[in-house]
Amino acid sequence: MTKDILFYALSALAIWSGWRVFRVDSMIRATFALMVSFIAVGGIALLMSADYIGVATVFMMAVEMMVMGLFMVMFMMNPAGLNPMQMVHQYRFSIGAGIAAFVGLTVAILTTPLPDNPLPPGGDTLRDLGFELLGNSMLIFETAGVTLLATMVGAVVLSSASGRFGSAGQGSVPPGLTAGGPPAGRTAEDGKGHGGHAGHGMSMQKKPAMQAHDDHGKGH
Amino acid sequence: MTLTAILIVAAALFGIGLFGALSQKSFVMLMMGLELMLNGTLLATVGFWAYSLGGLPKGQLLAILIMAVMAVELAIGFALVVAVYRKRQADVIESIKTLKN
Helix, strand or coil: CHHHHHHHHHHHHHHHHHHHHCCCCCHHHHHHHHHHHHHHHHHHHHHCCCHHHHHHHHHHHHHHHHHHHHHHHHHCCCCCCCCCCCCECCHHHHHHHHHHHHHHHHHHHHHCCCCCCCCCCCCCHHHHHHHHHCCCCHHHHHHHHHHHHHHHHHHHHHHCCEECCEEHHHCCCCCECCCCCCECCCCCCCCCCCCHHHHHHHHHHHHHHHHHHHHHHHHC | CCHHHHHHHHHHHHHHHHHHHHHECEHHHHHHHHHHHHHHHHHHHHHHHHHHCCCCCHHHHHHHHHHHHHHHHHHHHHHHHHHHHHHHCCCEHHHHCCCCC
């Protein structure tokens, strides 16, 4: 009974705050409304004795929404909702699509015979999940980890203005070993092939000339 | 608290998220719509696990994968926002009608 009341309260909170996300003027308020929605869903997961998922959702979304709030302030046209402006497009179509999705899914839910095989009472779901994660399904779990690593690399590549050796405009030249010295490692040959040994020999031949040029520069 | 009720709540969250993703102009608000849709998906997955698998832990594993998808979407989405802003000073969807440059 208490569970039912809590479930309906949390559901109402999740849906209401989810709706508020797109109705408030301030984008920071929208961020916090989305966070409330996620926390309510985490609470519902706790009610369904999915302890790990519920707590992890709350933790993860609290951090994610903080990051989102920062991005709002940095990038968006109207972060605090101070000047009135039109921030939506194709409004009627979107409302129609949202309602159609909800109605369609609800009809599907109500007309489908749903399976009825609830959790056995008194089971230790957390223990089962732990053994599953580090046992039979470890490979799947590790796949998620590798995907997140690839995401980190991709995010850095996409968002960084410059590469390792300077901005993209100036080409890829490694810095010298001494301040103002010639580029360390292999130097780029202009327009010549990249054949392994031949290229290496040419760069070796070029080096003295570059050194002389550099000394000349220092002399001034 | 039945599976039907949980799934209807999830459908409502999904519908609101779809509305937001289609109607908002700014990139970050669009991503918030996508996050809300994934929120509904997560709720439906946990509901199915709790009411139809008899406690099989693989259902929770699927929910964990959905959370990983959320994290990936957010990270790559923000990286794309940064890249587009750096290139075009753009923060609304209308300003990137073409993919070129």
